[in-house]
Amino acid sequence: MIKKTKRSTLIAAVLIIALLGQSWFFNPSTVLALPVCNAVGVTNRANYESDIIYELMTDRFADGDPTNNNPYNKSNSYDPSHTDINKYFGGDWQGIIDNIAYLKNMGITAIWITAPYNNLDDPYLENGTYYNAYHGYWAKDFFVPYEHWGDWAKFDQLVATAQNNGIKVVIDYAPNHTSHKDNVEAGALYRNGALLGRYDNDTLGLFHHLGTRADYQTSKYEYQNYALANLADLSTENATVQNYLNDSIDVWLSHGVDGIRNDATLHQSDAFRTVFADHINAISDPVFHFGEYFISTPDAKYDDYRTSPDRTGIQILDFEFANVARATFGDFSKTMQDLKNMNNYTANGSADSPYYTWQP
Numbered sequence: 001m002i003k004k005t006k007r008s009t010l011i012a013a014v015l016i017i018a019l020l021g022q023s024w025f026f027n028p029s030t031v032l033a034l035p036v037c038n039a040v041g042v043t044n045r046a047n048y049e050s051d052i053i054y055e056l057m058t059d060r061f062a063d064g065d066p067t068n069n070n071p072y073n074k075s076n077s078y079d080p081s082h083t084d085i086n087k088y089f090g091g092d093w094q095g096i097i098d099n100i101a102y103l104k105n106m107g108i109t110a111i112w113i114t115a116p117y118n119n120l121d122d123p124y125l126e127n128g129t130y131y132n133a134y135h136g137y138w139a140k141d142f143f144v145p146y147e148h149w150g151d152w153a154k155f156d157q158l159v160a161t162a163q164n165n166g167i168k169v170v171i172d173y174a175p176n177h178t179s180h181k182d183n184v185e186a187g188a189l190y191r192n193g194a195l196l197g198r199y200d201n202d203t204l205g206l207f208h209h210l211g212t213r214a215d216y217q218t219s220k221y222e223y224q225n226y227a228l229a230n231l232a233d234l235s236t237e238n239a240t241v242q243n244y245l246n247d248s249i250d251v252w253l254s255h256g257v258d259g260i261r262n263d264a265t266l267h268q269s270d271a272f273r274t275v276f277a278d279h280i281n282a283i284s285d286p287v288f289h290f291g292e293y294f295i296s297t298p299d300a301k302y303d304d305y306r307t308s309p310d311r312t313g314i315q316i317l318d319f320e321f322a323n324v325a326r327a328t329f330g331d332f333s334k335t336m337q338d339l340k341n342m343n344n345y346t347a348n349g350s351a352d353s354p355y356y357t358w359q360p
Contacts, residue, residue, distance in 0.1 A: 054110070056096070056111060058116075058149050062099055064093070066090065074122060077130075093155055110258070112170040115137065116149060117139060120180075121140070122184045139174060139178045142245065169257050171260060171261070173260050176233065177231035185198065186201070187232025206238065208235050210225055212228075237271065253287065265308070276314075291314045291317070295320065295323075
């Protein structure tokens with residue numbers, strides 16, 4: 001687990017979120033600038049201990065290029081009024097570039113952006129409502145930029161502009177799945193535009209075919225091999241899939257990204273997480289790599305969560321701290337004594353939690 005000395009990196013700092021309105025864009029010009037903070041330089045991509053990380057959702061941050069708001073002219077996709085939160089609002093990499101000075105003046109030294117690769121182009125229809133991949137978690141092709149955000153030249157400009165202003169760039173990356181199994185693409189996986197397979201035509205064994213995990217299915221095997229929320233679950237034990245994901249992350253690293261946030265690590269096997277982490281750490285200039293292993297408080301998975309970094313090499317966001325802190329200062333359902341107790345039993349990665357060990 002990430003030690004207390006590093007929580008400023010991945011908990012307190014990450015809580016500086018782009019809290020943007022659902023029906024209108026945030027207007028940076030109305031916010032007063034704060035003094036710039038000193039932090040670890042952008043050349044040190046493995047150390048975020050003194051960085052202030054600003055998480056932002058690219059689509060909801062700022063629209064710098066209206067021409068990519070609906071690149072395929074899809075119906076039920078883009079909402080220019082910014083009222084339907086299931087549609088694109090038009091934010092893009094140009095919008096981030098245009099506001100780098102704003103971020104720098106707040107003292108931000110790292111931005112964590114939406115997954116940058118190509119996602120499902122068509123809206124997904126479920127129970128009469130159209131949903132879109134504005135969040136970046138419905139992958140289609142991990143090797144190319146998403147047209148809604150920009151192209152390679154624009155991504156390179158974003159990275160260069162951020163780094164020239166002392167800001168590192170962390171990308172979200174979700175190697176657990178593609179898109180919904182039953183959408184128009186049937187969860188298809190592409191490589192540089194070439195179709196590799198679909199969930200319903202999977203000759204290469206790219207996906208697990210065990211169905212969607214139900215709430216009552218809580219074993220480790222079920223979390224790691226059943227589909228999450230009906231998303232086509234990648235068979236990460238398959239060498240073809242492993243090579244695909246390793247090669248794709250190399251592409252983004254070659255474009256200068258400074259860090260990787262690994263989505264849904266709870267749903268990935270220890271073996272794959274270890275292989276993936278070893279691959280990233282083997283590059284000549286390793287970047288910081290952390291993951292989302294979501295737990296509640298209390299949670300039967302606590303001990304597996306606690307020991308995950310030592311087993312896999314991927315650090316994790318401290319949900320135990322976040323859960324108790326929110327309950328203490330948010331809805332006041334926990335006391336300062338509860339907060340103190342949590343700090344005591346997690347301070348050194350201790351197993352002395354009041355919660356029990358997960359039985360796979």
